[in-house]
Amino acid sequence: MSNKIKKLAVLTSGGDSPGMNAAIRSVVRTCSYHNIECLGVYRGYEGLIDGDFEELTARSVKGIINKGGTFLKSARSNRFRTEEGRKQAYQKLNEVGADGLVVIGGDGSFTGAMIFNQEFGFPVMGIPGTIDNDIYGTTHTLGFDTALNTVVDAIDKIRDTASSHNRLFFIEVMGRDVGHIALNAGIAGGAEEILIPEENLGLDRLVDSLNRSRTSGKSSSIVVVAEGDKIGKNIFELKDYVDQNMEGYDVRVSVLGHMQRGGAPSCFDRVLASRMGVKAVESLLKGESNYMVGLLNGKMELTPIEKAIKGKTKINLELLRVSDIMST
Amino acid sequence: MSNKIKKLAVLTSGGDSPGMNAAIRSVVRTCSYHNIECLGVYRGYEGLIDGDFEELTARSVKGIINKGGTFLKSARSNRFRTEEGRKQAYQKLNEVGADGLVVIGGDGSFTGAMIFNQEFGFPVMGIPGTIDNDIYGTTHTLGFDTALNTVVDAIDKIRDTASSHNRLFFIEVMGRDVGHIALNAGIAGGAEEILIPEENLGLDRLVDSLNRSRTSGKSSSIVVVAEGDKIGKNIFELKDYVDQNMEGYDVRVSVLGHMQRGGAPSCFDRVLASRMGVKAVESLLKGESNYMVGLLNGKMELTPIEKAIKGKTKINLELLRVSDIMST
Amino acid sequence: MSNKIKKLAVLTSGGDSPGMNAAIRSVVRTCSYHNIECLGVYRGYEGLIDGDFEELTARSVKGIINKGGTFLKSARSNRFRTEEGRKQAYQKLNEVGADGLVVIGGDGSFTGAMIFNQEFGFPVMGIPGTIDNDIYGTTHTLGFDTALNTVVDAIDKIRDTASSHNRLFFIEVMGRDVGHIALNAGIAGGAEEILIPEENLGLDRLVDSLNRSRTSGKSSSIVVVAEGDKIGKNIFELKDYVDQNMEGYDVRVSVLGHMQRGGAPSCFDRVLASRMGVKAVESLLKGESNYMVGLLNGKMELTPIEKAIKGKTKINLELLRVSDIMST
């Protein structure tokens, strides 16, 4: 592979997600495979500014493919939003001879990378790491599949107790402004209703629908609510409304919270991370820059990082319909 | 085994817990082994009053040992708190020829059973089923071990993200008025602090201790908080106090909620449930009544049900000390 | 939806896989949604011949989306390979007024369905249910994703003990004649080598490669072997060869076996099952027949069942390369 790159840096930024460690491992080993040096940058852009680097070898990333979180740690960096901060980061990279950067993170992290590339012409490549699956240019972000399994496992447990008591549970799941986690985990968890930002049923229709469920013989119900959903002001107010407007259920709320971000990555996420790391490094070695690697139609593809940031992911309408049919 | 009992009834009552199905299975199969009929009662004391019974055979309880919840369903019954309700329950049991009752539940359920026995001399036997481990007369209630593993798994996941971000997490776990879940899961989850109702550190000492952790080099921390703990008014106020009184951490809250009550029971809980079911049925067959079966020093023992209700479980002081040493 | 179908039958056939219950549930509920009756057929084609049917409603499939196996049971049927047997099956379907059949299974099951369709013009639709992912016309068969997670979890556990003891483990995984499980789970499990039927390294190169791993500082190694791989006569002979031809490792074998076929389906498999069930029923209602539903480029697509049987799935060459790079 012909190229002039000799030393890559890799960092994780923004909210962490399962598979980030596997992606770092892949970046490092792909560098090793191509006889390129690799520097791990601690604490995302903060560490980039501070020069908090560590040389990583194939052996130094052993035993991490199955670990949640990111051993390079992540952070949000206000300093990197300033020209001053980015300039300092550029100097630090120059000092150590790094000539390419792989950024594992979400859209905020990619925006930083894009600006950094625009200002200094420094080669950057993005790997989409977030459980929310809200990045354009890939059907799956790193950690999405794992988070889905975590959520579904929690719903299964809650259903045990819901169906022992004829209860209605509102379960809030993560996903920022999009409903991907809610829609998939809701179908898989056998939810009677799934509330997502992309579709607003309205409170009355929700209550109607739950009443129909109730009278059709369901003795317990699960409603999965995306954190970005706006049907109620928040899930506790949603609960109160339903409590006051329907009978026969004992209504409860469960906010799954940060456990959704952790845990050993699924097989899918580990394989995806491994593929993305290879693609990111080899693309940089081929002279590509300012792209995000993604999974499209089962293949590794590059999307201009600006498009990845500005594009909108769409909810799969077929899934919405499947969800409706399943809650018959 | 000499006795006059010909037909037993079994019900689950109060909050459900993993292992209840395994206990029902054991009661039914022990009846079958001794050629006794067994009736399942649906919806706890509610179903007892309504005569909501189903004859259960060894085959009708197959495939349930690994299921969370209770297929007989559980409910709280206000009617059973009235003499009227209990009288009706007694009549229903008489109508179907049942001459003994196994109650799987917590102290509230046992109180109902005890009064029922006092009023009608009807033989009853209790099996302690609750995740909270707050019943006197057994070192382990059914579901406690499973809930501990569920909680620890969630803490492990949260730690992944906590340590990726230098965060301090307050994690609220169940346990009603006692700290058994918090103390055990806190030690196993590697918590820096464990807040339980039985021991009140005070907010200042908590902040001091977290500050010491911070300065000793810990970059993230987990504080496990029992739901019954009173150090703050609630966990969100606790978070706010700490947020305002210490620096360097991004503080978050996670309330684990009802997923703690569900899930496939652990090996321990399945074996315990099987043992308890055998002991409960065989004790009734021997003419014993008004007892709770429990695990004491590794053996199945009977405790008078009144003692089980009124007795207090104590927190294991050795564990408190171990927790202190581990957070060195 | 205009059509003349009034009553569908659904069966599971061949080796079972996680997600089959979720697919049955989806078929039943999609029928219910379209006001079509649905019959469950027990024991695959055996039950079809014996008329072992049960009417299924939306309520009768509750609580099964998360269960492994198939509650309709599966069986291999020699009788259905005879004209006599198929004729009898046809009569049984006619007797109960069924006018369409959904077959959930692998290529053997599809062959039966195709011949049945050819002989009697009876509308059939296939849903690919097998952990092996060896069916043409879908990127994922039902159960493949779940099996991968089961295998990876087992590899993680084995690695714990391998790395505590400087051991080399040969781990045999399922997959019949193809290496999809081995390749994906091998990458995700961090295997040093992956032996699949599609690529024969040769024993000498295997030993060379393991020796290189050893001298490069790896103190333990995992080799994942597809059951269909032919590098040794079987995995125990493979172990013996390596034992005799390299030093420094204590070599062990683990055959993961049938646990790979069970377990609660992953979120992915539950969603896939739900989608496939909808697609299969609605395709029959639209008058389509003799197809298999599959996932292609993220969408539900139909493939002529004959093509699904005769087509060959290919190993993803990119994954082979990723595997090589990762074991650097």
Next chain:
Amino acid sequence: MSNKIKKLAVLTSGGDSPGMNAAIRSVVRTCSYHNIECLGVYRGYEGLIDGDFEELTARSVKGIINKGGTFLKSARSNRFRTEEGRKQAYQKLNEVGADGLVVIGGDGSFTGAMIFNQEFGFPVMGIPGTIDNDIYGTTHTLGFDTALNTVVDAIDKIRDTASSHNRLFFIEVMGRDVGHIALNAGIAGGAEEILIPEENLGLDRLVDSLNRSRTSGKSSSIVVVAEGDKIGKNIFELKDYVDQNMEGYDVRVSVLGHMQRGGAPSCFDRVLASRMGVKAVESLLKGESNYMVGLLNGKMELTPIEKAIKGKTKINLELLRVSDIMST
């Protein structure tokens, strides 16, 4: 605490088990709590002889409580069986100023420790780490509870496929010469028969019993076989015998293998490990030596190490009876 010990060494030896890392962490942190230095010894007695030591602080054992295996690695040491080897080990310990040794392992490891203590008067303390639960002086060895959950999870998965196909499965589990894993996991897995070394049914009674199960309406069966059981020469011959002597079942074998030794430790094992580490260190600090710490009646107790080695654990007869009743 008054004592003269200033520096402890800790090692893991023999087969690894989940909870060993948690025990090392506890030993290290208890040393830290008492201002004692702590040395980790790599590769068990081999490292002791080679002086392969590393100073461990409270911070160096963070993040390991939930990891299977042992980061200090384990090994069997022939050299330590020689006086020469032990002498060298003693010298190495003297050179670094260590004046006490904690050995985490099984009876073989304890024998080494005892002889070492006899020869040099060097203070030693044992922590029972093995999944087999075959050590006298503790009701639970470290790793036993975790292994049980691993085995039960595998049995649950196998049952999914067994009951989909009317199959009889023989499942071999670990346990060396004792049946503790088989008996507990067999009850929890709902096994129809459990074959353990402590009780020999005989092949004819086994076949009789399976036939009774079959005719009583069970369509699939699980037989759990302890690896130390001698009813057949091995499990495959056992399968062949049953295959030839009963009808109606498709008989299969699954040998669970080394995955039983790995995995994240259960809550129980983490708490037990933490308690044992504290007890071991504090007992040495109090001047005790040549003991094993164990869990007896819920409390940490010391047993003379010779007694721990020579004593026999007994199978719980109550469990055997429960198993019989449950397979009614």
